[in-house]
Amino acid sequence: MVIFLAKRFAFMLLTMLAVSILVFLLLEVNGESVAVKVLGPYSSDEQRRLWLEDNGYFEPAYVRYFTWLGSMLAGDFGESIRFRVPVAEVLWPRLLNTAILGGMVFLIMVPLSLTLGVLAGMREGSALDRTITVGAVITTSIPEFASSVLLGFIFVFWLGALPGTSGMTEGFDLSQMVLPVMVLVLYGFGYITRMMRASMAEVMQSAYIRTANLKGLPYRRVILKHALRNALIAPFTVIILQINWLLSGVIVVEFFFAYNGFGRLLLEASLNQDIYLIQACAMVAVFVAVGTQTIADIGYTYLNPRIRFT
Amino acid sequence: MSFKDLGKVHVIIPKLVRDLESGKMGRRDFLRTSTLLGLSATAAYGVVAKVTGEDLMPRAEAQEPTRGGVLRVSMNVKEITDPAIYDWSEKGNVARHIVESLTQVGTDNITRPFLAESWQASDDLKSWTFNLRQDVKWSNGDDFIADDVIFNFERWLDPNVGSSNYGRFALLRGPNDGDAIIENAVVKVDDHTVQFNLREPMLALPESMGDYPALITHRRFVEEGGNLVENPVGTGPFKLERFGVGQEALFSRREDPYWGGEVYLDGIHYIDHGDDPGAWLAALASGQVDVLYRLFVEQVPAVQNMPNLVLLETPTAQTGVARMKVTEPPFDNPLVRQAVQKCIDHDGVLELAYQNAGVAAEDHHVAPVHPEYAELPKQQQDYDAARELLAEAGYPDGIEITIDCVAQPPWEPNTCQVLAEMMRPAGINLSVNIMPGGTYWDRWTTAPFGFTSWTHRPLGVQVLNLAYRTGVPWNESSYSNAEFDALLDQASGIYDVDARREVVKQLQEILQGDAVIIQPFWRSEFTAMQPNVRGFALHPANEVHINQTWLDIS
Numbered sequence: 001m002v003i004f005l006a007k008r009f010a011f012m013l014l015t016m017l018a019v020s021i022l023v024f025l026l027l028e029v030n031g032e033s034v035a036v037k038v039l040g041p042y043s044s045d046e047q048r049r050l051w052l053e054d055n056g057y058f059e060p061a062y063v064r065y066f067t068w069l070g071s072m073l074a075g076d077f078g079e080s081i082r083f084r085v086p087v088a089e090v091l092w093p094r095l096l097n098t099a100i101l102g103g104m105v106f107l108i109m110v111p112l113s114l115t116l117g118v119l120a121g122m123r124e125g126s127a128l129d130r131t132i133t134v135g136a137v138i139t140t141s142i143p144e145f146a147s148s149v150l151l152g153f154i155f156v157f158w159l160g161a162l163p164g165t166s167g168m169t170e171g172f173d174l175s176q177m178v179l180p181v182m183v184l185v186l187y188g189f190g191y192i193t194r195m196m197r198a199s200m201a202e203v204m205q206s207a208y209i210r211t212a213n214l215k216g217l218p219y220r221r222v223i224l225k226h227a228l229r230n231a232l233i234a235p236f237t238v239i240i241l242q243i244n245w246l247l248s249g250v251i252v253v254e255f256f257f258a259y260n261g262f263g264r265l266l267l268e269a270s271l272n273q274d275i276y277l278i279q280a281c282a283m284v285a286v287f288v289a290v291g292t293q294t295i296a297d298i299g300y301t302y303l304n305p306r307i308r309f310t
Numbered sequence: 311m312s313f314k315d316l317g318k319v320h321v322i323i324p325k326l327v328r329d330l331e332s333g334k335m336g337r338r339d340f341l342r343t344s345t346l347l348g349l350s351a352t353a354a355y356g357v358v359a360k361v362t363g364e365d366l367m368p369r370a371e372a373q374e375p376t377r378g379g380v381l382r383v384s385m386n387v388k389e390i391t392d393p394a395i396y397d398w399s400e401k402g403n404v405a406r407h408i409v410e411s412l413t414q415v416g417t418d419n420i421t422r423p424f425l426a427e428s429w430q431a432s433d434d435l436k437s438w439t440f441n442l443r444q445d446v447k448w449s450n451g452d453d454f455i456a457d458d459v460i461f462n463f464e465r466w467l468d469p470n471v472g473s474s475n476y477g478r479f480a481l482l483r484g485p486n487d488g489d490a491i492i493e494n495a496v497v498k499v500d501d502h503t504v505q506f507n508l509r510e511p512m513l514a515l516p517e518s519m520g521d522y523p524a525l526i527t528h529r530r531f532v533e534e535g536g537n538l539v540e541n542p543v544g545t546g547p548f549k550l551e552r553f554g555v556g557q558e559a560l561f562s563r564r565e566d567p568y569w570g571g572e573v574y575l576d577g578i579h580y581i582d583h584g585d586d587p588g589a590w591l592a593a594l595a596s597g598q599v600d601v602l603y604r605l606f607v608e609q610v611p612a613v614q615n616m617p618n619l620v621l622l623e624t625p626t627a628q629t630g631v632a633r634m635k636v637t638e639p640p641f642d643n644p645l646v647r648q649a650v651q652k653c654i655d656h657d658g659v660l661e662l663a664y665q666n667a668g669v670a671a672e673d674h675h676v677a678p679v680h681p682e683y684a685e686l687p688k689q690q691q692d693y694d695a696a697r698e699l700l701a702e703a704g705y706p707d708g709i710e711i712t713i714d715c716v717a718q719p720p721w722e723p724n725t726c727q728v729l730a731e732m733m734r735p736a737g738i739n740l741s742v743n744i745m746p747g748g749t750y751w752d753r754w755t756t757a758p759f760g761f762t763s764w765t766h767r768p769l770g771v772q773v774l775n776l777a778y779r780t781g782v783p784w785n786e787s788s789y790s791n792a793e794f795d796a797l798l799d800q801a802s803g804i805y806d807v808d809a810r811r812e813v814v815k816q817l818q819e820i821l822q823g824d825a826v827i828i829q830p831f832w833r834s835e836f837t838a839m840q841p842n843v844r845g846f847a848l849h850p851a852n853e854v855h856i857n858q859t860w861l862d863i864s
Contacts, residue, residue, distance in 0.1 A: 244515025
């Protein structure tokens with residue numbers, strides 16, 4: 001078990017290291033353009049040269065890389081060009097906001113989709129199954145940018161029931177969470193539901209369920225006690241990987257509802273070529289991606305005793 | 311009409327009044343020119359009322375204004391560290407509640423005294439004396455004095471600061487790019503009087519002082535850190551409470567009395583809803599904000615369908631120009647530029663790209679709303695001529711060119727697409743390179759071919775000075791024409807609108823003939839607000855003036 005965990009973590013670190021080299025190379029290799037970004041288009045060549053020298057741009061690339069990596073690890077991401085404050089000052093609050101949004105989406109989406117998936121998978125081909133399946137396919141087929149417009153039109157412009165943007169400028173307001181959460185849940189729940197349904201349907205076909213049914217166990221008990229645990233294995237991975245999707249999937253929703261989260265930050269950083277902020281965002285995104293992958297692997301192994309810790 | 315009751319006035323004023331009386335000059339031109347020459351707006355309006363019998367004063371509000379409430383405005387909140395280098399009116403709008411300008415261009419496009427209570431120009435318009443208000447105090451307790459004004463002008467005219475005021479007040483510095491301020495250009499007469507000595511006559515000095523990058527900071531601004539957010543010392547009626555780029559700017563009214571009289575609002579809250587126009591409108595429709603900074607023309611029908619919102623519209627000298635860099639191939643060849651110009655049907659672009667909400671332009675950047683505008687013969691779309699010009703320029707088989715253009719607002723890329731379609735029949739293959747704002751505005755002065763939006767300026771000569779004079783920072787086309795510069799100097803010093811028009815007409819012809827820009831149209835601006843907002847009008851240059859705005863809470 002310990003060896004397995006160590007291996008997973010070593011692999012995780014290696015991936016992040018590789019990505020960090022890529023991020024560094026892609027964004028920092030051209031020092032001149034960084035200087036223009038920081039000092040502005042009217043800066044003189046002399047000012048730019050001085051800035052590059054001060055910031056060690058004339059050192060060999062590997063020295064710069066390790067200096068950069070060192071300060072990244074110490075939590076010093078540099079100063080944002082657009083916001084004119086240290087990157088960490090904007091990054092962490094925005095990440096927290098996205099975590100709140102993502103957390104609420106999960107709280108609603110996971111129980112909802114698991115329940116619907118079990119209901120559909122219990123009796124494959126039943127009317128209930130077909131209704132849920134068709135519904136899930138439809139909502140998953142509507143991308144966030146379309147459902148944002150549609151739901152915004154219905155609830156903001158037509159019914160006037162919900163606030164149009166979710167900037168939270170007057171403090172946290174639950175009503176401002178409704179539309180972004182609704183859009184993300186609508187898009188995301190179908191996938192998990194269908195995974196759960198397929199997994200459940202497969203388990204329901206297996207011999208031990210048939211045996212349990214034949215020996216006269218109550219149906220409810222068969223489902224909850226015997227079928228569910230085994231059926232959860234495949235959807236578990238999908239659910240964990242949804243964290244990854246959320247981190248990028250929120251960009252559209254955060255932009256549309258003016259929610260001050262990580263996705264909008266990443267978008268604005270890219271649009272404004274805020275180099276240090278992009279680097280920090282990229283590393284955070286990679287960390288979340290690799291981290292969730294590792295958790296999914298470990299959890300999967302734990303849930304499925306057929307996989308040995310080797 | 312007697313001039314005694316007007317006090318000491320500029321020698322030209324009596325002639326202006328005679329012109330007004332004889333109908334030679336319109337009332338708006340009279341108001342604009344006479345206020346520029348130091349007549350107070352009240353007096354100027356009074357003259358108009360007397361002469362024409364019309365009451366041009368803004369109609370008094372039927373209701374007594376009520377105090378209180380925070381006005382919420384949806385607008386991008388950008389960094390506002392140093393007013394001298396502002397390049398967006400949004401920055402000026404936020405900062406204007408803290409630091410103020412010597413003059414103010416009102417929503418009616420008339421310039422009024424502000425921190426300067428009056429001014430007199432010498433008869434040759436080369437020497438201007440500005441009298442500062444004596445009752446203005448900085449928020450740190452200091453008196454507002456001439457040293458503050460001098461500090462700012464010296465800073466703006468330092469070529470190393472990179473201020474757009476370097477071009478705006480070019481006549482206070484040497485004629486070449488990089489020249490420093492002329493000795494004795496800005497002289498302190500006493501604590502509340504400043505004299506400006508220009509090397510050429512300049513009519514639009516008070517106008518230029520009302521432009522958004524000409525906000526006056528405290529005389530120790532640089533000494534005390536040079537950061538308006540960390541050290542928001544100002545003369546304005548509000549103090550900065552919270553500020554976050556990309557998020558919000560919250561102001562509350564200062565406790566001490568404001569020099570400009572009563573201010574009704576308790577505060578102002580700018581909220582950044584990002585770059586999605588849908589989000590702005592959604593915020594307004596659901597009552598999260600009271601006013602939008604702007605409304606894109608594409609959204610006007612949506613607001614018209616919402617009877618609970620108020621739509622505001624104003625005709626402006628705002629425009630977009632597809633400018634060709636005359637130093638970069640293939641645009642260094644005037645024949646190529648003229649060929650491009652020959653392909654354009656200006657009325658057609660206005661209709662296709664801006665829903666006809668404006669007037670067609672004529673590639674010389676002087677608008678019909680400018681007093682000195684001269685009508686030129688209408689340009690005609692002529693593909694045969696375009697093809698001939700191209701062949702003569704050495705491109706008989708057509709040419710491939712690219713225009714850089716910003717993604718938002720949508721009318722800009724839309725206009726470029728229409729231009730591309732119009733050029734195609736002549737064999738000019740224009741590809742439109744649409745890029746995000748941050749990227750575009752970093753290279754707007756360097757791209758070989760770029761589409762740039764230009765804001766409203768009250769006089770035609772102002773924008774010509776900013777954008778087409780040799781070597782000024784905003785000369786994005788790198789246009790350099792000694793004859794043009796000389797005529798521009800001349801026009802900038804002519805007070806008489808008719809006489810100025812004669813010179814401006816030549817400037818228009820030169821610029822149009824050299825085909826430096828394709829300027830399809832002048833556009834109207836729009837915004838929308840809640841019905842309980844009072845005393846707010848849409849400014850033609852998108853400035854937010856809210857010192858007289860109040861919220862009807864009843």
